[in-house]
Amino acid sequence: MTLKINYLDTQKGSSKNTALFLDKTTKIPEFKGIFDDKTNIKIHNYLKKSKNIKNNKIDSINLDFDQRIIIILLSIKNDAQASEELGAKFYDYLKKNEIDNAIILGTNFSSTKNKILLNQFLHGAELKSYEFNLYKTKKSKKEIILNILKRKNQINPKVKYKLDAVLRGVNFTKDLVSEPGNVLHPDEYAKRLIKLRKFGLKVTVYDEKKLKKLGCNALLGVGQGSIRGSYLVTIEWRGNKSKSKPLAFVGKGVCFDTGGYSLKPARFMEDMTYDMAGSAVVVGLMKNFALRKAKINAVGVVGIVENMVSGNAQRPGDIVKSYSGKTIEVLNTDAEGRLVLADALTFTEKKFKPKFMVDLATLTGAIIVSLGSEYAGLFSNDDKLSKELLQAGERVDEKLWRMPLHKNFDKLINSKNADMQNINYVGGAGSTTAAQFLQRFIINKTPWAHLDIAGMAFSKYAGALNSGGATGYGVRLLNKFVEENYE
16 A cells, blocks of 8 residues: 655544554643543543553554544654654554554644654655555555644654655665566666666766776676676765765675576575665665765765576686686686675775775675574674664664674685685685675775675565565665764
């Protein structure tokens, strides 16, 4: 069901279902003139029974067969994160109970000690309402209409403007990740990125011819088995007039991953459309920066390929020369994301000389074994950068867990035939050796962080702020990270 939010000047005739934010400090006189005495007594009795509620709760008082008071009971101090999660819970309540029209009064915002942050509350509801039904022939026309009664200081236009930009960035990321592989192949993906120019972003596409000239053979090797092209796309945002070094974000964009000749099992291979989620996060983040006119200089770089099996596909045992000049023995063609990122990272560092680089990738199954679907893995060569990312993740509940890097892991990826090999055949430390591999392509000691989001980019189940499927994980995290530390 889609969610439509209206902002009204008057309550009259807007809806039979009224939502109220209440807490233990709410007094009955606050509702005089809004409800009759009988209804006020019902609200009062409900509050008396709810004194021991420890968590935010949503319930209702039925007044008639088609009329109810929806109680949004606040029992803890609400920060932005809690308010967003409560908004998502509110949307779920409306959907589950088939309530298609409601009004939020908020008359008691100024009097309650436990204030809800209305901007964030609505943002959470909008995030939760996302659906991807583009290919359903019979689309539901049902929508939930949420009416907000205007009151002074309830809606902060500046905050709403920023949250709307984040929402559009997250939803764009979800759209990209949700597309099937036959639609969003590398050629189509590159075309869609060119359209971002209308938002004021500078988009440059490097096709196979240009990449061959540059020497990006690690990236090209991954895509050589596909009938589709391989691309490196840069997306630049200049929101700061100074010539300050840009903040760089790099994403793995494997539109579909069969594993190549190191073929994946058939079971769940259909999910490999989301192997481009790292790049989609970078794209959604850059769109968000442009929409909210972020006062930063930033660049997003995405490597876009398709890893297929064919007579021209890369073989296990092939040796390729990367953009950095270092050679790689490809022992497993299913360890392809690190080959794409290897060229993308060195290219980004050399061309843009950024303040730092953060890359995102659905890189290893091993990170899911380690952290499940609760944390993304964080690997970094810089403590300050790591701390900032960890704190931002906690703020928006897109959590990170720092994992180790150490020179002793290097021996696991050293090759007898080339400078390095793309997997660790000894076994163990799969996520760490992948990150250790990437670190070799940071040539000039630029502060760098690698986020392995394999367990976070896609969910079979709904999360606090998403409805299942593509999660958009990373856009809100990196936006908060930039907002708190670099604007």
